[in-house]
Amino acid sequence: MDLRFTPEEIAFRDEVRAFFRENLPESIRTKLTLGKHFSRDDMVTWMRILNAKGWAAPHWPVEYGGTDWDPVQQYIFREELLAAPAPEPLSFGVSMVGPVIYTFGNQKQKDYFLPRIRNMDDWWCQGFSEPGAGSDLASLKTRAVREGDHYIVNGQKTWTTLGQHADWIFCLVRTNPDAPKKQMGISFLLIDMKSPGVTLRPIQTLDGGFEVNEIFFDDVKVPAENLVGEENKGWDYAKFLLGNERTGIARIGISKERVRRIRRLASAEKAGERPLIENPRFREKLAALEVELKALEMTQLRVVAEARNRPSDKPDPASSILKIKGSQIQQATTELLLDVVGPYALPFTPEEEGRNEPPIGPEWAQMIAPNYFNTRKVSIYGGSNEIQKNIIAKAILGL
Amino acid sequence: MDFDLNDEQRMLKDSVEKLLGARYDFDTRRRISDSPEGFDREIWSAFAEMGLLALPFSEDDGGMGGGPVETMIVMEAFGRALVVEPFLASVILAGGILRRAGSSGQRAEHIAAIAGGEKLYAFAHHERQARYDLHDVATMARADGEHYVISGEKGLVLSGDSADRLIVSARTSGNQRDEAGISLFLVDAKAEGVSRRGYATQDGARGAEVTFDNVRIPASALIGTRDEAFPVIARVIEEAIAALCAESVGVMADMHEATIDYMKVRNQFGTHIGSFQVLQHAAADMFIALEQARSMAMFASMMVQEEDARERARAIAAAKVQIGNSCRFVGQNAVQLHGGVAVTMEYKVAHSFKRATMIEKLFGDTDHYTTRLADLGGVIGE
Numbered sequence: 001m002d003l004r005f006t007p008e009e010i011a012f013r014d015e016v017r018a019f020f021r022e023n024l025p026e027s028i029r030t031k032l033t034l035g036k037h038f039s040r041d042d043m044v045t046w047m048r049i050l051n052a053k054g055w056a057a058p059h060w061p062v063e064y065g066g067t068d069w070d071p072v073q074q075y076i077f078r079e080e081l082l083a084a085p086a087p088e089p090l091s092f093g094v095s096m097v098g099p100v101i102y103t104f105g106n107q108k109q110k111d112y113f114l115p116r117i118r119n120m121d122d123w124w125c126q127g128f129s130e131p132g133a134g135s136d137l138a139s140l141k142t143r144a145v146r147e148g149d150h151y152i153v154n155g156q157k158t159w160t161t162l163g164q165h166a167d168w169i170f171c172l173v174r175t176n177p178d179a180p181k182k183q184m185g186i187s188f189l190l191i192d193m194k195s196p197g198v199t200l201r202p203i204q205t206l207d208g209g210f211e212v213n214e215i216f217f218d219d220v221k222v223p224a225e226n227l228v229g230e231e232n233k234g235w236d237y238a239k240f241l242l243g244n245e246r247t248g249i250a251r252i253g254i255s256k257e258r259v260r261r262i263r264r265l266a267s268a269e270k271a272g273e274r275p276l277i278e279n280p281r282f283r284e285k286l287a288a289l290e291v292e293l294k295a296l297e298m299t300q301l302r303v304v305a306e307a308r309n310r311p312s313d314k315p316d317p318a319s320s321i322l323k324i325k326g327s328q329i330q331q332a333t334t335e336l337l338l339d340v341v342g343p344y345a346l347p348f349t350p351e352e353e354g355r356n357e358p359p360i361g362p363e364w365a366q367m368i369a370p371n372y373f374n375t376r377k378v379s380i381y382g383g384s385n386e387i388q389k390n391i392i393a394k395a396i397l398g399l
Numbered sequence: 400m401d402f403d404l405n406d407e408q409r410m411l412k413d414s415v416e417k418l419l420g421a422r423y424d425f426d427t428r429r430r431i432s433d434s435p436e437g438f439d440r441e442i443w444s445a446f447a448e449m450g451l452l453a454l455p456f457s458e459d460d461g462g463m464g465g466g467p468v469e470t471m472i473v474m475e476a477f478g479r480a481l482v483v484e485p486f487l488a489s490v491i492l493a494g495g496i497l498r499r500a501g502s503s504g505q506r507a508e509h510i511a512a513i514a515g516g517e518k519l520y521a522f523a524h525h526e527r528q529a530r531y532d533l534h535d536v537a538t539m540a541r542a543d544g545e546h547y548v549i550s551g552e553k554g555l556v557l558s559g560d561s562a563d564r565l566i567v568s569a570r571t572s573g574n575q576r577d578e579a580g581i582s583l584f585l586v587d588a589k590a591e592g593v594s595r596r597g598y599a600t601q602d603g604a605r606g607a608e609v610t611f612d613n614v615r616i617p618a619s620a621l622i623g624t625r626d627e628a629f630p631v632i633a634r635v636i637e638e639a640i641a642a643l644c645a646e647s648v649g650v651m652a653d654m655h656e657a658t659i660d661y662m663k664v665r666n667q668f669g670t671h672i673g674s675f676q677v678l679q680h681a682a683a684d685m686f687i688a689l690e691q692a693r694s695m696a697m698f699a700s701m702m703v704q705e706e707d708a709r710e711r712a713r714a715i716a717a718a719k720v721q722i723g724n725s726c727r728f729v730g731q732n733a734v735q736l737h738g739g740v741a742v743t744m745e746y747k748v749a750h751s752f753k754r755a756t757m758i759e760k761l762f763g764d765t766d767h768y769t770t771r772l773a774d775l776g777g778v779i780g781e
Contacts, residue, residue, distance in 0.1 A: 283773040298694030393679035
């Protein structure tokens, strides 16, 4: 047992870090540091920089344009990326639909979609949740009826993140309403967002931003060749996808970067005569949070090391710990930032491209309250923390 | 990076678990704890025969050359079985002092005696007023020709009542709370002027209050450099904390497993209580707290050999905070989920809970190390 990185792993980390330092556009880095939203162009630019280096989807198999990195290297890459801070490659493509396509899709789907995902030629979004199907996802109602070479899709999806930028949406649709179990009548369908009958309504989130949408399907004609895998097996593919999602969801690199930011800001910000960082109550809250984060980092490394001995299509149920603690810690970092900013949390400055009026209060303060509000989502999405506890109770504890 | 045990470590784990499985079940443990000495000399001999008491000492000193991972393996197994024998006191604390600061002659004599299990040692350091400050030492050692004369009182001497020899910290210069000016001495527990008042601890082990009244010892009893014992003491306490972290993981894992097993068989309202979601979530939260503690126990074992004192101190402080929080949470919930049976002396979880509670209080509690970590600038680093 040796929990330190090997010299080779440290050399790899330095290589990754240097690449991000030299190739991440400064304007994007600044937006992320300040907690601002990046644009569609920012994401496409960054994904293409990564793709040119062969790093757009490093966790994919080499034959599909991935790398042969082991789980430790994958971990190092991801954490360096988050800590840079650089945008995470759009998860809907490289982390969600991509692995489903190369694991369950046919050759034509692989050949067409996978290179386009890596190069961000297509922006993907996720059509899982519905107004009546949140945590109880399997109760979804969006209906796909086979007619000749097509499916006719009718229904509604919601919480579609960044759907306003999307070219494609991967959807869970009900193909057999009479299946003996509701999980057994679901299929995994790829739908072109430009198809007639697809409409999108933005939903403004509590931070004032536009991140999620409702999507309506009204007699949308989808070629049957866009079915992934077998009809009525979509629930299996969805479980596979959600398991993959959880391993990356701790976002330790983001939380580390935020902790460092908290320390920097609290050293500069005065509370009375002294810097805030010298306030005993504040500093001890920060120290306690750092302990939890360090523990989670070690837990993450244990899961990563264990992944070497685990078949890649069998996600570790311990990754539910990463989801629960990772989301709690992310929320706690935004909460502490709110404590740092103090009264200048109040002014609301709309984020608009090309806006050049000076902000009310310090610039670094602008996005802190919105980030705090926005980050409440992380314990809800990707299988809420309560669902994760159900998974732990059943899959690990056998209750 | 590698979290797997090597073959030798796996063998060590298997043999310790096998020994305890065969000879240290809960009823035996209760009987041992209730006996006049509060531990079992036959088990102690069995530990010695297995090489456990020689584990952390170098091969040059007649030891097994084990590192923190080996200690972690043994302590976790001891935690599961709630071992009360004086391993922490004799091997980790007193042995740690001798290993780090003893002269070659002292190591040859005393490490052999510890490793062979022939003599028991204890570390007489903590004093009533010191709380968790390792540098707060009022006990005095006055030079007198070729001798030192020690006077003072030590309050929490773990396993001190049965020890044959004591390692005593005493001030040879400076003021009560100075880091400089502390020295360490070997004192025979039956020397003239040493009086001991043994007591039971809450968690079923033993301790002693030891009074030194003009105890006269030869100058050769000094361990290490006069006035410069503080870094040695701090380092050995860090090792003891890493060991305690591992022990606590064993204690918590055992409590958690017992709780899950109980939830599967205890029936109420016509079904097993493990089917109730509110209890499932509590069990899941315990699991998370346990795994976070396990991660930090590993981290502590890794970092306890770090040479950078500041980095090491940050890591140990962070580990102790996590362990303290997890011990409380897992312990309290294990009792809660068991219901009435766990508030009796007849049930093991009650004893595990008490040990977990006392582990938090040993060598600095959660509040103490949270403050310390804040002073050290956190554990995440730049």
